Amino acid sequence: MSTIAFLSHLRALPEMWLLVATCVVMVIDVYSKDEQRRLTLYAAQFTLLVCFLLTAYVLFESEGTRQLIFSGMFVSDVMGHLLKLVSYVAVSAALLYSRQYMLDRSLLRGEFVTLLLFALLGMMVMISAASFLTLFLGLELMSLCLYALVALNRDSALSTEAAMKYFVLGALSSGLLLYGMSMIYGATGTLNIYEVAAHAGRLVDTESDRTFLVFGLVFLVAGLAFKVGVVPFHMWIPDVYHGAPTAVTLIVGTAPKLAAFAMAMRLLVNGLLDLAQDWQQMLALLAVLSMALGNITAIAQTNLKRMLAYSTIAHMGFMLLGLLSGVVDGNRLNAADAYSGALFYVIVYVLMSLGAFGVLLYCSRAGFECENLEDVKGLNRTNPWTAFIMLLLMFSLAGIPPTAGFYAKLAVLSAAVNAGQIWLAVAAVIFSLIGAFYYLRVVKLMYFDDPKEATRARGGLGFGVALSANGLAILLFGLLPSLLMNACLEAIKAL
Amino acid sequence: MLLSLAIWIPIVAGVAVFALGGDRRAPLQRWVALVGAILGFLVTIPLYTGFDLQNAGFQFEERALWIARFNVYYHLGVDGISVLFVLLNSFITILVVIAGWSVIDSRVGQYYGAFLVMSGLLNGVFAALDAVLFYVFFEGTLIPMFIIIGMWGGPNRVYAAVKFFLYTLLGSLLMLVAMLYLYDKSGGSFAIVDWHRLPLSLTVQTVLFFGFLFAFAVKVPMWPVHTWLPDAHTEAPTGGSVVLAAILLKLGAYGFVRFTLPILPDASRELAWLMIALSLVAIAYIGLVTLVQTDMKRLIAYSSVSHMGFVTLGFFIFNAYGVEGGLIQMISHGFVSAAMFLCVGVLYDRMHTRMIGDYGGVVNTMPKFASFMMLFAMANAGLPATSGFVGEFLVIMGAMQANFWLAFVAATTLVLGAAYTLWMYKRVIFGAVANANVGSLKDLNPREFAVLAALAAAVLFMGVYPLPFTEVMHASVNELLRHVAAPKT
Numbered sequence: 001m002s003t004i005a006f007l008s009h010l011r012a013l014p015e016m017w018l019l020v021a022t023c024v025v026m027v028i029d030v031y032s033k034d035e036q037r038r039l040t041l042y043a044a045q046f047t048l049l050v051c052f053l054l055t056a057y058v059l060f061e062s063e064g065t066r067q068l069i070f071s072g073m074f075v076s077d078v079m080g081h082l083l084k085l086v087s088y089v090a091v092s093a094a095l096l097y098s099r100q101y102m103l104d105r106s107l108l109r110g111e112f113v114t115l116l117l118f119a120l121l122g123m124m125v126m127i128s129a130a131s132f133l134t135l136f137l138g139l140e141l142m143s144l145c146l147y148a149l150v151a152l153n154r155d156s157a158l159s160t161e162a163a164m165k166y167f168v169l170g171a172l173s174s175g176l177l178l179y180g181m182s183m184i185y186g187a188t189g190t191l192n193i194y195e196v197a198a199h200a201g202r203l204v205d206t207e208s209d210r211t212f213l214v215f216g217l218v219f220l221v222a223g224l225a226f227k228v229g230v231v232p233f234h235m236w237i238p239d240v241y242h243g244a245p246t247a248v249t250l251i252v253g254t255a256p257k258l259a260a261f262a263m264a265m266r267l268l269v270n271g272l273l274d275l276a277q278d279w280q281q282m283l284a285l286l287a288v289l290s291m292a293l294g295n296i297t298a299i300a301q302t303n304l305k306r307m308l309a310y311s312t313i314a315h316m317g318f319m320l321l322g323l324l325s326g327v328v329d330g331n332r333l334n335a336a337d338a339y340s341g342a343l344f345y346v347i348v349y350v351l352m353s354l355g356a357f358g359v360l361l362y363c364s365r366a367g368f369e370c371e372n373l374e375d376v377k378g379l380n381r382t383n384p385w386t387a388f389i390m391l392l393l394m395f396s397l398a399g400i401p402p403t404a405g406f407y408a409k410l411a412v413l414s415a416a417v418n419a420g421q422i423w424l425a426v427a428a429v430i431f432s433l434i435g436a437f438y439y440l441r442v443v444k445l446m447y448f449d450d451p452k453e454a455t456r457a458r459g460g461l462g463f464g465v466a467l468s469a470n471g472l473a474i475l476l477f478g479l480l481p482s483l484l485m486n487a488c489l490e491a492i493k494a495l
Numbered sequence: 496m497l498l499s500l501a502i503w504i505p506i507v508a509g510v511a512v513f514a515l516g517g518d519r520r521a522p523l524q525r526w527v528a529l530v531g532a533i534l535g536f537l538v539t540i541p542l543y544t545g546f547d548l549q550n551a552g553f554q555f556e557e558r559a560l561w562i563a564r565f566n567v568y569y570h571l572g573v574d575g576i577s578v579l580f581v582l583l584n585s586f587i588t589i590l591v592v593i594a595g596w597s598v599i600d601s602r603v604g605q606y607y608g609a610f611l612v613m614s615g616l617l618n619g620v621f622a623a624l625d626a627v628l629f630y631v632f633f634e635g636t637l638i639p640m641f642i643i644i645g646m647w648g649g650p651n652r653v654y655a656a657v658k659f660f661l662y663t664l665l666g667s668l669l670m671l672v673a674m675l676y677l678y679d680k681s682g683g684s685f686a687i688v689d690w691h692r693l694p695l696s697l698t699v700q701t702v703l704f705f706g707f708l709f710a711f712a713v714k715v716p717m718w719p720v721h722t723w724l725p726d727a728h729t730e731a732p733t734g735g736s737v738v739l740a741a742i743l744l745k746l747g748a749y750g751f752v753r754f755t756l757p758i759l760p761d762a763s764r765e766l767a768w769l770m771i772a773l774s775l776v777a778i779a780y781i782g783l784v785t786l787v788q789t790d791m792k793r794l795i796a797y798s799s800v801s802h803m804g805f806v807t808l809g810f811f812i813f814n815a816y817g818v819e820g821g822l823i824q825m826i827s828h829g830f831v832s833a834a835m836f837l838c839v840g841v842l843y844d845r846m847h848t849r850m851i852g853d854y855g856g857v858v859n860t861m862p863k864f865a866s867f868m869m870l871f872a873m874a875n876a877g878l879p880a881t882s883g884f885v886g887e888f889l890v891i892m893g894a895m896q897a898n899f900w901l902a903f904v905a906a907t908t909l910v911l912g913a914a915y916t917l918w919m920y921k922r923v924i925f926g927a928v929a930n931a932n933v934g935s936l937k938d939l940n941p942r943e944f945a946v947l948a949a950l951a952a953a954v955l956f957m958g959v960y961p962l963p964f965t966e967v968m969h970a971s972v973n974e975l976l977r978h979v980a981a982p983k984t
Contacts, residue, residue, distance in 0.1 A: 340564075384517075384605075395638055400664075401631040407562075410627070410671075414565065417675040425675065429668035436664055440641075440657055448645040448653050485564040 008069050011062065011076035014054040014084065015124050021047040022117040029110030037108055041095060044113045048092045048120075055084050064494045068130055072192050075130035079265065079343070079491040083127045083258045086347050090255040090354055091120050096466050097358045098247030104366035107152055107245060115152075116251060119145035123259035129266055132181040132191045139177070139227070142259060143170050146252055150244040162243025169226065169236040177223025183216025184272075193271040201274045214278050220267055221282045227260045230320065231289035234313045241309035246364060246371060249305055250357035253312060254350045261346045264323060269339060270495065276327035283324040288427055290317025295435035305371050307438060308356055311397060312349075314435055319345045321428055322412035325419035334418050340492040341411030344485055348396075348408040348477065355393045355470040362386055362467055376442060378451025387446045389471030396474045398439040399432055404477035407485070497542055498555050498571040498622045501581055502615045505535040505588065509611030512604050521603040525596060528607035532592045535614065536585040542578055546967055551575070551974035553624060553688075562627070565678075567685050570625040575971030576752055576822060577621040579964065580745060583829045584621070586953075587741045588614040590946050591734040594837055597942075598733065598844055599647065606647060609639040610734060617742050621749065626674045626685040629753075633746060634667055640735070640743065647732040655723075655730035662723040666710035673706030677758070691757045691978065700762035707755050714747030717807060718777040721800045728796035729849070733840030736792060740799050740832035745825050748806045752818070752975065756810065760979040763811070770811040775904050777804025782911035786918070791839045791849050794919055795832060798875060801908060802828050808905060809890040812897040813979060818972050819965055820889025826964060827874070827882035827957060834871040834950040838864070841943055842923075845936055851922050855929030860936040865924045867939075867947045872920040874954045876913040882957035 025047060029040040059081040066077040095116065102108035122142030129135035147170065151163035185191055187209055188199035203209040225233040241249045268279050294314025301307040322342030326335035363370035363379070363386065370376065380387040396405030409432065416425040477484050508531020512524045547554060553572030561569040573581060591610055599606045616639070619632035637660055645656035678685055681693050695703070713720045724744075728736050756763050763770075781801040788794035802824065809821030841864060842857070843849055858865040874881035877888075887908065894902035928934045939947070957964060 337564075380602075380605075391638075400638060401634045406631070406634070410565070410675075413672065414675045414678065417672065418679050422672070422676065425672050426669070429672055433661065433665050433668055437657070437661060440660060443641070444645060444653055444657065447642060448656070482562050482564065485562065489564055 008067060011058055011067060011069055012074055012128070013058065014051045015121065015128070017054055018047065018051055018117065018121050018124065021050070022114055022121065025117065026110065026114045029113065037103075037110075040110055040113050041099060044095055044117060045092060047117065048088050048095075052085060052088045055081050055088070059085075064490065066494060068194070072194070073131045073134045074128050075194075076128060077491075078494040080128045080262070082343075082347075082487060082491045083262050084124055086350060087120060087123055087127070087255045087258050090258070090350055091116060091251075093354050093358070093466060093470065094247070094251045094254065096463060097250060097354075097361050100460055100463065101245070101247045101361045101364055104364075105153070105245065107247075109152075112149070112152060115145045115149050119149070119251070120255065123255055126259040127262040129263075130193050132185065132193070135193075135263060135266065136174070136178065136181070138259070139263065140174065142256060143174070146256065149248045149251060150240060152248060153245050156243075156245075158243040159245065162240045166236050166240045173223050173226030173233065176219050176226065180216045180219030180221075180223055183219060184213065187212040187216060193266055196271045197273065200272055204274045213272070213275060217272060217275055217279055218282070220272075221279055221286075224260070224264050224267065225286055227263065228257070228316050228320075229260075229313055230286045230316050231293045231313060234290065234293070237313055238306050238309040241312070242303060242306045246305065246357060246360050246369065250354065250361065253308070253353045253357060257312075257316070257346055257350055257353075261319070261343070265339065265343075265495075268323070269326070269335075273327070273332075277330075280324040280327065283320045284421070284424060287317045287320040287324060288424065290314060290320070291428060291431040295431045295438075298435065298438045301438075302373050303371055304360060304373055304376070304442070307373070308353070311435065311438070312353065314431065315345075315349050315397075318409065318412060318428060318432070319349065321416045321421075321424065325412075325415040325421060328419045334415065336489065336492045338412075338415035338419065339495075340485070340488040341415045343488040343492060344411050345408040347484065347488070348404045348474075351470065351473060351477075352393055352396050352405060355389065355467065355474065356397070358463075358467045358470060359386060359390045359393065362463060373442070373445055374452065377445050377449045379446040381451050385468070389467060390446060391443055392471045392474050394439040394442050396478070398436040400436075402475070402478040404474045404481065404484075406478065407481040411485070496557065497538055498573065498581070498618070499557060500538040501535060501542070501585060502571075502619045502622065504538060504615070505531055505585075505611040505618070506615035508532070508535070509608045509615065512611060513608030515604050518601065518603055521600070524604045524607055525592075528592050528611060529589070531611055532585075532589045532614070535611075535618075536582075536589055539582050539585045539618075542573060543582055543967070546575075546578060548575075548966055549970060551970040554578075556624070561625075565627065565685065566683050567627045568625045569628060570686065571619075571622040571628075572624050573622055575968040576975070577749065578967060579822075579826055580621045580742075580749065581618050583826055584614060584617045584742045587737065587829065587833055590833065590837070590949065591737050593942055593946050594737065594840065595732070595734045598840075602646065606643070606734075609642050610738070613639040613643075613738065617738075617746075620746055624687050626677070626687055626690070628685075629687070630667070630671060630674065633750075634664075636743065636746075637663060640739070643735040644727055644731045648730040648735065650730070651726070652730040655726040658723045659727040662720070663713050666713035666720075669706045670710035673703045676703065676706075687753065687758075690754075693758070695759070695761075697761050697765065700759040701765065704755065704759050704762040704766060707750065707759070711747040711750040711755065712773075714750065715744060715803050715807060716747065716800060717773050717804070718781060718800065721777070721781070724800060725793050725796040728799075728836075729790060729792045733836060733843065736836040736840075737833045740795070740836055741829040744799060744803055745829065748803065748810070748821065748825055751807065751810050752822075756979050757975060761982055763979065764813070767811045767813070770807055771901065774804040774808035774811070775901070777801055778808065778908050779904055779911070782908055782915070785915040786911070788915075789851055791842075791851055791919065791923070792836070793849075794851075794915060795835045795839065795875075798912065798915060799828065799832050801912070802832075805887060805890050805905065805908065808901075809886075809893060812893050812901070813976065814893050814896055815972055815976060816889045816896065817893030818976065819968055820886050820891075820893055822886075822968055822972070823882075823889060823961065823964060824886025827886050827954075830950055830953045830957070831871060831874045831881075831883055834867075834947065834954065835875060837943075837946060837950070838868045838871060841939065841947075846932055851919060853929070854923040854933060855926045856924075856933055857936065858924045859928050860933060861938045863939050863944065864947075867951060868920065868924065870951050870954065872916045874958070876916045877909055878913075880955070880958045882954045882961075884958055885961045
C-alpha cells in the first residue's frame with residue numbers, strides 16, 4: 001500500500017478514534033467505583049470533543065471533495081461530515097441532559113455510556129457507508145446498542161416490553177432492507193452504492209431489469225421507512241418513546257434520525273436516483289400518511305412522550321417532502337435545493353427534539369417523572385425560564401416564525417412547490433395546522449394554568465446552560481437561518 | 496435606518512423588560528417599558544416629517560441580504576399607504592403601556608415584554624418589502640398575542656386564545672403556499688415589488704387570490720370568518736383588545752392593498768363582486784348583530800367587524816375615494832376602537848363586569864369619563880367633525896360613483912352605527928344610578944385622563960382637518976389604482 005493510499009485512510013480517523021476511545025472509556029469505567037462515575041462521563045465528553053475536532057479537521061482538509069476509501073466501502077464527503085458533527089452535538093447533549101435523571105434512578109452505569117458511544121459509532125459508519133455491507137454493519141451496530149439502551153431499566157415492565165417490540169420490529173425491518181439489497185445486488189451485480197448507481201442508469205431502460213430493480217426498491221423503501229419511522233411502518237415509535245426511560249427516549253429520538261436520513265440519501269439519491277420516479281411516489285404516499293396520522297393521533301395523547309413520538313412521525317413525513325421533490329420528469333435542476341431542504345429539516349428537528357426531551361428531563365426529579373401533559377402545568381409560575389425555552393421549542397415544532405422550525409418547513413414546502421406538487425404542499429400545511437393544536441396545548445398548560453405543586457425543577461447549572469443554549473439556538477437559526485442553510489446546501493452540492 | 500429602529504427599539508426594550516425578571520422589579524419594568532415605547536414613537540416621527548409627498552414609491556428603504564439560499568432580503572421601506580400605520584402603531588403602544596400601569600400587577604415583565612415585542616413586529620409587518628420578511632413578522636405577532644390573551648384575559652381566555660391562534664394560522668399557511676408559488680413563478684424572488692410586475696394568467700390569479708384571501712379575510716376579519724374576533728376581544732385584557740382592534744385588524748386590510756390588489760389585479764377586478772358582497776354583509780348584517788349585544792366589549796368587537804367591512808368595500812370599488820376612504824377609516828378606527836376599549840377598560844377595572852345591564856347612570860358619578868366616552872361614541876357612529884366621519888364619507892362617495900345601491904346599503908351603517916353605539920351609551924351612562932356599585936364609582940385618575948385626552952385630541956383633529964393624513968397617501972394610492980387598472984395577463 002502506498003503512503004498516499006494509507007494517508008487517505010486518515011479520513012476515517014474520527015471513527016478510529018471513537019472505537020479506540022470507547023474501549024478505553026469502558027476500561028476506565030470497569031475500574032471506577034459508583035461515586036466516580038463522573039469520570040466516565042468526562043472521558044466520554046472528551047472523546048466526543050476530540051471526535052468533533054477530528055471531523056472538523058477532516059472537513060477542512062478535504063476542501064469539499066469526496067473520497068472513497070477502504071476499497072470503496074467508506075465514503076468521506078461533506079454531507080457525512082456535517083451529519084457527524086451534529087450527531088456529536090446531539091450525543092454530547094444527551095449525556096449532559098441525562099446525567100441527573102439516570103443518577104436519580106440508579107441507571108447511570110458504565111453500560112449506558114459505552115452503549116451510547118458504540119451506537120454513535122454505528123451511526124457514523126452508516127452515515128459514511130458507500131456499500132450495502134458497510135451500511136448494514138453500521139445499522140446493526142447502532143440498532144443493537146439502542147435495543148439494549150431501551151431495556152436498560154430492567155425492572156420496568158414497560159421498558160422491557162418496549163425494547164422487545166423495538167427489537168422484533170427492528171429485526172424485521174433489517175430483514176426487509178437486506179432482502180431489498182440482495183435484489184439490487186442481483187440486478188446490478190455489485191454492493192457498492194456508486195457502482196449500483198452506474199449500473200442502474202443502464203438497467204432502467206430495459207423493462208425486465210427495471211421490474212427487478214423496482215422490486216428490490218420496494219423492500220429498501222419499506223426498510224428505510226421502518227428506520228425513519230413513517231406510516232405505515234411507525235408502530236414501534238410510540239411504544240418505544242413511551243416505554244424507554246426519558247433519557248433514552250431522547251437518545252433514540254435524536255441522533256439516529258440523522259443516521260436514518262443519511263441512509264435514505266445514500267440508498268435512494270446516491271444509489272438509485274435513476275429510479276427517482278418510482279421511489280418519489282412511494283415517499284409521497286408515506287409522507288401524506290405520516291403527516292395525517294402523526295398529527296391527528298398526537299392530539300389524543302395525554303402522555304407527552306407519546307405525543308412527541310407521534311409528532312416525530314409527522315415531522316419525518318414532512319422531511320420526506322423534501323426528499324421526494326428532487327427530480328421532476330427526469331430533471332434534476334432542483335435536486336440540490338430539495339435535498340438540502342430535507343437535510344436542514346432533519347438537523348433542525350434533531351435540535352428541537354433534543355430540547356423538548358431535555359426540558360422533560362430537566363423537570364423530572366427522583367421519584368417524579370415529568371412525562372404527562374399535566375406535569376408541565378403552570379411551569380411558567382415555577383420555572384419561567386424553562387417554560388420560555390419550552391415555548392420556543394413548541395412554536396418551533398409547530399413551525400411558527402421566527403423560530404428555526406419555520407424555515408425548515410419553508411425549505412421543504414418550497415421544494416415541493418417548485419416540483420409542482422402544490423396539492424402535497426397544501427395537504428402538508430393543513431396537517432401542520434392540525435399539529436399546531438397540540439403544541440399549543442403544551443404552551444397553554446405551561447402558561448395559562450396553575451401549577452399542581454409549586455416545586456422548582458433543578459437540573460444543575462451545566463444542564464441549565466446547555467438547555468438554554470439549545471433553546472436559543474432554535475431562535476438564532478430562526479433569525480439567521482443562513483448559517484445552517486448554506487452549510488446544508490454545500491453538503492448536498494458536494495454529494 | 497429609521498425603520499429598523501422603529502422595529503427593533505420596542506423589541507429590544509421588550510426583551511429587556513422580560514429579562515429583568517420577576518414581579519419584585521415591577522416598577523422598574525414599567526418605566527423601562529414606557530421609555531422603550533416613547534423612544535419607539537419618537538423615531539417614527541421623522542418618517543412623517545421627512546416624507547416626500549410627491550414620491551409614489553417606497554421611501555426610507557433599507558436592503559440587506561438575509562437568507563441567500565432563498566434570495567430573501569431584509570428589505571424595509573414605507574410608502575404613503577403604510578407609513579401612517581407605523582406611526583399609529585407606535586403611538587398606540589405608548590397608550591397601552593400607560594393603560595396597563597396599575598391594572599396589571601402579576602407577571603408585569605412578561606406582560607410588557609410581550610406587548611413591546613409585538614409592537615416591534617407590527618411595525619415590521621407594515622415596513623417589510625420582502626414576502627418572507629413580511630410573513631415572519633405577520634406570523635410572529637401570533638405568539639405574543641396568544642400569550643397576552645391567554646394569560647391576562649377574562650374567564651374564557653384559553654378558548655379565545657386557541658381559537659384566535661388556529662384561525663389566523665390556517666389563513667396564513669395557505670398564504671405561505673401562495674407565496675411559494677409566486678417565488679417559483681418569479682424565478683426565485685421574494686421581493687413584493689417584483690411580484691407586482693409578474694404577469695399571471697387569470698386562472699392562476701384566481702387561485703392565488705383565494706390563497707391570500709383566506710389569510711387576510713381572517714385577519715380583517717370579514718364575514719363569515721369573523722367569529723374569532725368577538726371571543727378574542729371579549730376575553731383579552733384591555734391592552735390586548737386595544738392592540739387587537741387598533742393595529743392587528745389592520746394587517747388583513749393592509750395585506751389586500753399590498754398583495755392582493757397589485758399582484759392579482761385581474762382577479763381582484765373579476766372577484767370584486769364577491770368582496771363587495773361580503774363587505775356589505777359585514778356592514779349591514781353585523782351591524783344588526785351588534786345592536787343586540789349585552790356585553791360592551793362584544794358590542795365594540797362586532798362594531799369593528801362592521802367598520803372593517805367599510806374598509807374592504809372601499810378597496811374593491813377601485814377609485815381614489817374608496818381606497819383613500821378605506822385607509823382613512825383604518826386609521827380612524829385605530830383611534831376610535833382603541834378609545835372605546837379603553838373606556839370599557841376604565842369601567843371594568845372599577846366594576847369587574849362588562850355587561851351593559853350592570854351599569855346605568857354612570858354620568859352621575861363619573862362626569863369627566865362620560866364626556867370623553869360621549870365623544871368616542873359619536874366618532875364610532877361617524878358623526879361629522881370626528882375622525883369616524885371622514886373615512887365613511889369618502890367610502891360612500893366612492894361607492895356612489897360606482898353604483899347608487901351600493902352606496903345606499905353602505906350608508907345604512909350610519910344609521911345602525913348611531914343606533915348601537917348611542918343606545919349602549921344611553922344605557923350605560925345616562926339614567927338614574929342603577930345600583931350601589933355604580934354609586935361608589937370614582938372618576939378618571941390623571942393617568943386615565945391623559946390617555947383618553949390624547950386619543951380625543953387625535954379623533955377631533957383628524958375629523959376637523961384630515962388633510963395631513965390624506966395628503967401622504969395621494970401619490971401612492973393613485974399609483975396603485977393606475978397599476979390595478981392595467982390588465983396584467
